[in-house]
Structures are given as structure tokens and as C-alpha cells.
Amino acid sequence: MFKKILVTILLMGLFVFFQVSVLSNVFELKTIPNLVLITLVYFSFSKGSWVGQISGFIIGILLDVISLAPLGYYAILLTLTGYIAGIFSKLMNSDKLLFPMITIFISSNLFLLLGNVILIVFRFDNVLSWPNNLYYWKVIGLNTILAPILFVIFSFIDKKVLPERQSL
Template sequence: MSRTVGWATVLIIIAGIIQSSLLSKIAIFHVIPDLALIILVYVSYVNGSMTGQITGFVSGIFLDFLSFAPFGFNALSRTIIGSLVGLLKGTFFLDIVIFPALLCAGATIIKAIIIAIIHFLFNANTPAYHFTNNMLWIEVAINAASGPFVFAFLKLFKKILMSRKEN
């Protein structure tokens, strides 16, 4: 499991750097796909809740250093998302297009809800989504559209992104 968490964290950090540097130049309505979230969703679904929690926490700490959010903000939200997605392990057949899109859209909505709760509780210096604003729904659509492609790419790294007992 530690090897899986390590490699997944490395991929998520690389995705975070790509998001903040390259993808920000080609944003659609100032919205970019959350590649780090999509990778977390894949790793959590394939490996289960515990791996999802640990990967979400460790990668969230690193993403906190890359963002302007308060320390622990990404760690908390990604730990919860990793745990919830990991609970779905083995419950559905992971097809090529539909299920990855639904998982990524659902994870984006869960992320928005978690961020709204954190914003409500701590209000100071925390970003928040506005559910009536189009930007959230554009991000949901972009993540849902990107999900199948990222999942297909990550399947190439199945040996390093799956626990040994699953290989």
C-alpha cells in the first residue's frame, strides 16, 4: 500500500504543478480540470477507502503548499473524498466512459460541498464555490469529460497504482 500511495502522491503533485502552470493558460471560462482530484478518484476507487484516505491526506498536504488556501484545507477535503470514493471499490464495473465521468462529476460536487461547509465554519480566508454560479457546473462538466481520458491514461500505470494483493 505504501508504494501505491507514494506513486499516486507523486502523480498528484505532478498534476497539481501542471494544473497551476500549463492548464491555467488554456482555461475555459477561468476553469481548468482538476487532474489531481481525478487521479485521487482513480486510486481510491481501485484500491479502496484506506488507500484513498492516506493518498488524499498526503497529496492534500503537498497541494496545500502549491495553493494559497490555508494549510490543511486540501488535505481535509481530499481525505474525505478519497475515503468516500474508496467505499465504492468493487461495487460497480469500471467501464471506459460512463462510470469514470460519473465518479469525477460526483467527486467534484462532493468537493464543492466540503469546501462550502469549511467556508461556513471558518469563513476567514477560505475559498468557496457558489452553487448558483456557472463556474462550479463548468468544472463538474470539464472534470466529467476529462475523467475517462485520465482513467485510461492511469490504467497504463496499473502495476504501480494498485496494491500488490490486487495485481
């Protein structure tokens, strides 16, 4: 269990660094995909909600510290997303295209809407975006397009680094 959580946290930490330092400076679109969310959803589905919750919370705290978000914002958001994705871990199938796209489409919507609700409840004025905003759909579109590619990469990493134990 510890190895699963550690590998997930390391991958998500790598994507946090990549998103913050590389993607935010490369893309001229002002919209970057949420690679941390895609990683969290994959490992929550494949390893269960416990791995998703712990990994989401730890990376959420890291994001809270390096961003201007209120302390605990990303921790709550990623913990809940990891938990909800982990609940449906039995639904994971071998479809390489549609399953990742549908899963990330739903998870991205959940992430953005839940994030807005948290900001409204705590009376912050800078609500991210609602479905009537172009930014909202650009983020979801990028996440959905990248999901199948990243799911295949994570599946390979999952099989090589975290093989299932054989029982007698």
C-alpha cells in the same frame, strides 16, 4: 501498500504541478479541470480508502502550502474525498465511459460543496461557488468530460506499474 501510495502521490504531485504551472496559464476560460481530484478518485476506487486517505492528505498538505488556502483546507478535503471514494471501491466496474463520468460528477459535486461548507464553518468569506454559479458547472463539466480519458490512462498505469500479486 507503500508502492501503491507512492505511485498515487507521484501522479497526483505531477498533476498539481501541471495544474498550477501549465493549465492555469494556458486556459483563457478561467476554469481548469481538477486533475488531482480525478486521480485521487480513480486510485481510491481501485486501491481502497486507505490509499485514498493517505495520498489525499499528503497532496492536500502540498496544495495547502503552495496555495493561499488556509493550512489544512485541502488536506481535509482530499482526505475525506479519498476516504469516501475508497469506501465504494467494490463498485468499480469495467465500463469505460459512464462509470468514470458518473463517479467524477458525484465526486466533483462533493468536493466543491464540502469545500464550501468547510470555508463557511471556519468563517472565511471567499466561498468557492455554489451550484447556482456558472464556474461550479464549468469545473464539474470539465472534470466529467476528462474522466473517461484519464481513467483509461490510469488503468494502463495501474496494470503496468502496480500489477496484482498472484496467489498460489
